[in-house]
Amino acid sequence: MTATVALVKARPEPGAVGANQAAILQYARQADQLGAAVIVFPELMLTGIGPDSPAADDDLRRLADEALTDLARTLDRDGLGGRHLVVGTTGTGLANLPVNAAAVLHKGKVELEVTDQDTRPMAVFAARGQRFGLALGRAAPGGGRAGDLDAVLVLADQAAHVSDLAGNRVGPAAPEHDGLTLCRVG
16 A cells, blocks of 8 residues: 655745645645545644744744644644644753654544654654654654655755655655645555
8 A cells, every 4th residue: 555645845934834834734624636545745834933043932832732722623623634734843852842743634623743852762653554754954764663664754944855765865856846746655
């Protein structure tokens, strides 16, 4: 069984969680029309602000958490809840400090959250019979669970891509324009 993955290249608006949320919904609807089972957005897509920015304060992170929950519910209400949506954001790490983070939305809820401080080798979820790991930024995707995976989804550089278990990009090459690129896994 194969899974069609839609990889999004987009430039989020810094600090504009609402506008970025609207863009995420628009891309998700387009990807659904193209048959994508998994839709992957770049790191920081929801907030547009990295954890090192002074603007990545408690209020922004609270808004981002609320937006993730709202996105999951909206997708489910619109009939897209069966898709796995991977969204990069700014989250909360140890000592309540801002960190790079990602969430997997599925069936009306936030199914999985991971930060770049996470001690697990990799966050893993399954879609259409394929097992996907998540890597944030330029993180190497290896780790204790790598043998169980079919591919690694990497959220980095205002784009997302699919890597093999050694960290080599296998698909697709980053498009020259903003938008969706499809890739099949399996």
